[in-house]
Amino acid sequence: MPERVKKEDNISSPKRDGSRFQICLKQETNCSSFFQCIRDEARRRLDAEVASVFLLDKARQELWFPLQEEGQILRLDARLGLAGHCVSTGETLNVKDVQSDDRFFSGIDLSTKRRTRTLLAIPLRLSTGETFGVFEAVNKKKGDFSAKDEHVAKNFVNEISIPLQKFHQMENLNQARQVLEEENAQLWKEIEGRFSTQNLMGNSLPMQQLVRVIDQIRDSSVDVLITGENGTGKELVAKAIHYSSPRARFPFVAINCAALPENLVESELFGIGRGTATGVDARIGKFEQAHKGTLFLDEIGDLGLKAQAKVLRVLEERVVEPVGERKLIPISIRVVAATNTNLEEAIKVGAFREDLYYRLKVVHIQTPALRQIPADIPLLANFFLHQHCTGMDKPPKKISSAAMRRLVEYDWPGNMRQLSNEMKRLAVMVRGSTINEEVLDLTIKNHSSRDLNEPDGLKGKSLPEILGELEQQIIKDTLVACQFNQVRTAAQLGISRQGLIKKINRYHIHVKKIRDEIYKSF
Numbered sequence: 001m002p003e004r005v006k007k008e009d010n011i012s013s014p015k016r017d018g019s020r021f022q023i024c025l026k027q028e029t030n031c032s033s034f035f036q037c038i039r040d041e042a043r044r045r046l047d048a049e050v051a052s053v054f055l056l057d058k059a060r061q062e063l064w065f066p067l068q069e070e071g072q073i074l075r076l077d078a079r080l081g082l083a084g085h086c087v088s089t090g091e092t093l094n095v096k097d098v099q100s101d102d103r104f105f106s107g108i109d110l111s112t113k114r115r116t117r118t119l120l121a122i123p124l125r126l127s128t129g130e131t132f133g134v135f136e137a138v139n140k141k142k143g144d145f146s147a148k149d150e151h152v153a154k155n156f157v158n159e160i161s162i163p164l165q166k167f168h169q170m171e172n173l174n175q176a177r178q179v180l181e182e183e184n185a186q187l188w189k190e191i192e193g194r195f196s197t198q199n200l201m202g203n204s205l206p207m208q209q210l211v212r213v214i215d216q217i218r219d220s221s222v223d224v225l226i227t228g229e230n231g232t233g234k235e236l237v238a239k240a241i242h243y244s245s246p247r248a249r250f251p252f253v254a255i256n257c258a259a260l261p262e263n264l265v266e267s268e269l270f271g272i273g274r275g276t277a278t279g280v281d282a283r284i285g286k287f288e289q290a291h292k293g294t295l296f297l298d299e300i301g302d303l304g305l306k307a308q309a310k311v312l313r314v315l316e317e318r319v320v321e322p323v324g325e326r327k328l329i330p331i332s333i334r335v336v337a338a339t340n341t342n343l344e345e346a347i348k349v350g351a352f353r354e355d356l357y358y359r360l361k362v363v364h365i366q367t368p369a370l371r372q373i374p375a376d377i378p379l380l381a382n383f384f385l386h387q388h389c390t391g392m393d394k395p396p397k398k399i400s401s402a403a404m405r406r407l408v409e410y411d412w413p414g415n416m417r418q419l420s421n422e423m424k425r426l427a428v429m430v431r432g433s434t435i436n437e438e439v440l441d442l443t444i445k446n447h448s449s450r451d452l453n454e455p456d457g458l459k460g461k462s463l464p465e466i467l468g469e470l471e472q473q474i475i476k477d478t479l480v481a482c483q484f485n486q487v488r489t490a491a492q493l494g495i496s497r498q499g500l501i502k503k504i505n506r507y508h509i510h511v512k513k514i515r516d517e518i519y520k521s522f
């Protein structure tokens with residue numbers, strides 16, 4: 001009787017083990033238990049000291065084992081060793097004396113802290129025939145791996161192939177997703193950095209006031225009206241508003257109202273339903289495209305009165321009605337509008353709706369003309385020159401003091417855009433390392449000194465007087481940029497704090513008055 005029980009146990013034990021293994025394969029719910037189950041079953045069937053499944057990471061050209069060894073995932077160079085040879089050739093390997101085999105890579109034993117004597121390796125294949133890993137059994141407990149062991153190992157690989165393929169595919173997808181997430185995070189970091197207020201360069205009082213307004217409204221979604229001459233960076237300001245707000249990860253949609261044909265304005269802004277006209281497909285309008293984000297309406301002053309009325313309705317009700325449809329689509333957007341025209345004058349002549357003007361003008365930002373911020377011209381000119389030299393792979397260049405004086409004196413009717421284009425031309429045309437006044441555009445070079453929006457202007461003044469007034473303006477602007485911290489201001493200007501105080505006294509700069517002027521404007 002005891003013998004019969006023992007015999008039954010010997011017969012049923014493998015079945016119970018196999019049953020547990022099949023259940024493990026079907027569940028595939030836990031990575032650790034799944035691969036531990038494979039390892040244990042393989043060791044039992046092949047009577048091996050160690051059994052492993054290595055998956056191929058093509059991107060890194062590595063073989064890796066999903067179970068941690070001493071707290072780390074084991075990764076091996078897929079181009080080395082017997083496992084690497086098995087993966088690259090797709091051949092089954094049964095090595096009787098591993099240490100004397102030229103293909104053996106001793107670094108594997110160092111990594112695993114064991115001495116490999118015998119090895120059986122079977123390639124893992126996808127349904128397409130492509131190899132995606134290798135199964136290894138190491139060190140037969142008694143003797144060498146036989147032909148029967150090879151047969152058992154191949155059958156075992158067939159059993160585990162499908163769940164391993166699923167796991168491999170999921171790992172590839174997870175890895176690709178992780179790469180995309182990292183790239184996406186990096187791109188967002190670059191975009192937000194590129195359009196942050198830090199790139200609205202300038203230490204002048206008007207520029208500091210502009211940046212302060214953007215910082216004050218960054219946590220809100222109020223609509224904004226930006227006014228200023230052409231080329232003063234209105235769209236750059238609009239992007240700084242968007243990318244510094246909670247809406248930064250949602251769309252920034254820009255449309256130039258001046259470029260819209262009168263008969264397409266409504267469909268472009270509000271969308272159009274399918275079949276509204278012959279051959280017309282449904283199209284989403286700019287308002288709906290900007291849902292949860294920001295809609296930038298450039299040159300809003302050129303929008304017709306009929307379209308103005310519909311824009312006003314959308315701003316008040318926050319719903320859009322596509323052309324040819326009766327359904328209302330709710331939207332959540334921030335509207336930033338910009339214009340280079342005087343909307344108040346347009347209202348007087350009936351060209352712009354007064355109610356729309358005040359609806360847009362929740363916050364008003366005025367972008368200064370370049371001639372209003374002469375102290376910022378050296379900073380901007382050097383920035384654009386460096387940007388264009390780098391972008392076109394040109395040697396770095398510097399601007400001579402005489403050329404810089406011409407740049408500061410010029411009116412710049414095209415503002416930042418004109419300055420940027422001039423620096424781009426100089427980056428291409430000047431072969432030397434220094435830009436002298438002789439190579440400047442004739443309009444700039446021949447332009448006489450002009451008023452710089454100072455009370456007395458600079459015309460008719462001597463060079464020391466001009467330089468004195470510029471130094472005074474630079475000190476004021478740097479004080480504002482450093483939030484009136486004299487230690488930081490002195491460091492920025494490259495002088496001592498005592499030297500700064502002397503210059504403040506010499507030029508009769510009223511620091512308190514400048515500070516009050518900034519804060520009372522908000």
